[in-house]
Amino acid sequence: MSEFDDNPFVDPVDVNPFKDPSVVEVTSTAMDGIQEYNPFSASGLEKYNETTIPISDGSSQPAVLQPSSEPSPQATAAAAQAELLKQQEELEKKAAELERKEQALKNRGVSMGPENNWPPLPKFFPIKPCFYQDFNEEIPVEYQRVCKMMYYLWMYHCITLFLNILACLAHFTVDASHGVDFGLAILWFILFSPAAFVCWYRPVYKAFKSDSSFNFFFFFFIFSFQVIVYIIQSVGIPYWGNSGWIYSISVIGTNLAVAVFMMVVAGFFTVSAVLSVILLKTVHGKYRRTGASFQKAQQEFSHGVVSNQTFQSAASSAASAAAQNAFQSN
Known part of the structure; x- marks a missing residue:
């Protein structure tokens, strides 16, 4: 019955793991070592003297804060303002220099x-170029x-007029009664060479350059008369200063x-007449592709007249004179 009197919830053998002999020996030894160790004793210092890191002399100096090298906002603003003033002075000097040069160029024309x-x-050469073309x-x-x-x-026109002078001179040497032809030939060369350049070549050049309707119409008007003149010169009416076909045939005898x-x-005059007709048609074909018109020509002409300085000065002079006359009459 004694076996049944025991408590079934109690372990039959009360085992304490910390009472094991091996564990008790290890714990007791570790505690003894800790109790005997004194880090401030001489033996402790000697034991760990070799691993002690000495303090350097430089580390003994007190830490000093370095002053900041960045300028203050007031100094930055003052420097920026001074730089702006300097740039403004340079710009003013350059503007004054440019104005002086422009005025000098205007004064020299x-x-x-x-x-x-x-x-x-x-x-x-004392005479300078008059036009620019490229x-x-x-x-x-x-x-x-x-x-x-x-x-x-x-250029062909000028060469033909010069040859016309030589032809009339040759006829004048064999027949003194035709001296008037030689004189008129010289006049046509002196008059028509620059007149052709100014009156119909430069207008067509400027018309193609700036797509100017006014210059196109001016060219067509003048060059149409030039074609007629070429035809008259190729015909060669005697005593008109043109060595044409009628005049040259009359000299055969x-x-x-x-x-x-x-x-x-x-023949040179005839070729000039033919080339002029061909080029007139060619320029007219190019003109129709540019979009030019008579209305645009009128606008360009009116704008050019109104903006012309000579016209403006003449109009102001006329207006001031009319105002003075009206004031005096009153």
Whole structure:
């Protein structure tokens, strides 16, 4: 019955793991070592003296705060203001210099555009070029060919007039009664060479350059008369100063060599008339593609007249004179 009197919820063997002999020995030894260790004793210091890191001399100095190198906001603002004032002074100096140069150019009558390059005269020549022309720079690519052809026609025109002088001179040497033809031939060369350049070549050049309707209409008006003049010169009416076909044929009975030379000049006049008709039609075809019109020509003409300085000064003078007369009459 004693076996049944025992408590079934109690372990039959009360085992304490901390009372094990091996555990008790280890714990007792560790506690003894800890109790005997004194880190401040001489033996402890000697034991750990080799691993002690000495303090350097530089570390003994007290820490000093370095002063900040960044400028204050007031100093930055003052420096920026001084820089702005300096830049403003430089700009004012440059503006004054540019104004002085511009005024000097105006006083000398020199334009701000490119320097004139036509006619191509030598540097030492007293007469300077009067016009500027550059086909590659000023004329669009699609109009450069026809514009150059007009320029070559003008050069051919001048050569023909010069040959006409020689033909009339040759006839004058064999027949003194035709001295008037020689004189008129010289007059036509002196008059028509520059007049053709100014009156119909430059207008067509400027028309292609700036797509100007006014210059186109001016060219058509003048060049139509030029075509008529070429036809008259090729016909060669005697005593008109033109070595044309009628005039040259009439000289065959007088001097055959002179007549042949005059016929060559008559052929030059004929070629000029034919080329002028062809180029007139060519320019007209180009003109129709540019979108120019008579209304645009009128607008350009009115704008050019109103903005012209000479016209403005004349109009102001007339207005002031009219106002003075009205004031005096009252």
